[in-house]
Amino acid sequence: MISLDKVSKTYGSGAGAVPALVDVDLDVPQGAIYGVIGLSGAGKSTLIRCVNLLERPSTGRVHIDGQDMTAMSAAELRAARHRCGMIFQHFNLLTNRSVYDNVALPLELMRESRQTIQERVESLLEMTGLADKAHQYPAQLSGGQKQRVAIARALATRPKVLLCDEATSALDPQTTASILALLQEINQKLGLTILLITHEMEVVKTICHRVGLISDGRLVEDAEVGDFFTAPRTQLGRTFLNDFLELEPPRALVERLEPTPGEKTHPVVRLTFSGDSVSTPLISTLSRDHGIDVSILQAKVESVQGRTLGLMIAELMGQAEQTTQALATLESFDLQVEVLGHVQRTD
Numbered sequence: 001m002i003s004l005d006k007v008s009k010t011y012g013s014g015a016g017a018v019p020a021l022v023d024v025d026l027d028v029p030q031g032a033i034y035g036v037i038g039l040s041g042a043g044k045s046t047l048i049r050c051v052n053l054l055e056r057p058s059t060g061r062v063h064i065d066g067q068d069m070t071a072m073s074a075a076e077l078r079a080a081r082h083r084c085g086m087i088f089q090h091f092n093l094l095t096n097r098s099v100y101d102n103v104a105l106p107l108e109l110m111r112e113s114r115q116t117i118q119e120r121v122e123s124l125l126e127m128t129g130l131a132d133k134a135h136q137y138p139a140q141l142s143g144g145q146k147q148r149v150a151i152a153r154a155l156a157t158r159p160k161v162l163l164c165d166e167a168t169s170a171l172d173p174q175t176t177a178s179i180l181a182l183l184q185e186i187n188q189k190l191g192l193t194i195l196l197i198t199h200e201m202e203v204v205k206t207i208c209h210r211v212g213l214i215s216d217g218r219l220v221e222d223a224e225v226g227d228f229f230t231a232p233r234t235q236l237g238r239t240f241l242n243d244f245l246e247l248e249p250p251r252a253l254v255e256r257l258e259p260t261p262g263e264k265t266h267p268v269v270r271l272t273f274s275g276d277s278v279s280t281p282l283i284s285t286l287s288r289d290h291g292i293d294v295s296i297l298q299a300k301v302e303s304v305q306g307r308t309l310g311l312m313i314a315e316l317m318g319q320a321e322q323t324t325q326a327l328a329t330l331e332s333f334d335l336q337v338e339v340l341g342h343v344q345r346t347d
Helices: 044-051 074-081 099-109 114-127 143-155 173-190 201-207 225-230 235-245 275-279 282-290 320-332
Strands: 002-011 018-028 033-037 059-064 084-088 161-165 193-198 210-215 218-224 265-274 293-304 307-317 336-344
Touching (some): 002 044, 018 044, 018 210, 033 044, 084 143, 143 173, 201 235, 210 225, 218 225, 225 307, 265 320, 282 293, 282 320
Parallel strands (some): 084 161, 161 193
Antiparallel strands (some): 002 018, 265 307, 265 336, 293 307
């Protein structure tokens, strides 16, 4: 449904040129919810604005529903954008128009009949839970209600694609959850393809089918959400995951960590489990087979897209030979093992 082929975007020219996107290949199938995450300034907003050509790519092609957006004339592009709705972080509502009139605006610009507008707007206000707000103005609405108006307006032209630019970033967690539930309902009922950018891993976890990670304008990961959460391929992906799960060793321990093992040190490890490996009796196995003590510093279990994800940070306390053998045993299991460092033994 959405396809980006070697899309690059550069601002400025010559020595002052700033690359915002670099050779991005991206495919979002019909009916999918695809999330793009990344740090601030990574190129997320530029990417989504290149999809409907609010920003024209410097190089590359953008296809939506089989049509090459980058090859269209101005008139063709205006018509194509009707099939590509967009919602923003700060809603972008017209303050002097009622809820009804904000939703009706795109239809008015398309010169639809009054009856068509009325039927469409009333249907959308019902769908988005705003039927009783039709004659109120944006100033009278909460943030979540404003975003619902923006969603209804974006759907007015019956688009095949919905682009979401940090659509929940300005909302509190409870309101965010309700907006995500609405987007999920729209995706399922209308078969709408959704491309959203966010810096919130909870958004990706909750509704996305697939996720891309962008860094310095490059798409560095592209994976099913379950795979990304259980086995990110890049250090940045692991950082996002650890920040989301809030699984970091205590500060006092970090200050004691040494990068290389010594004669009287033992390792501190981060273990990532998924699927059946979550129920593996690791602690008892290590203690029984290698005679070491395992101190669990932090642990957490999450469910992501129907898959179980477990994480643990632990100290493996024993003699050097014992802990080396224990690490080898851990690496033989179906899990990820990351040695965070080594600390001096107290014996």
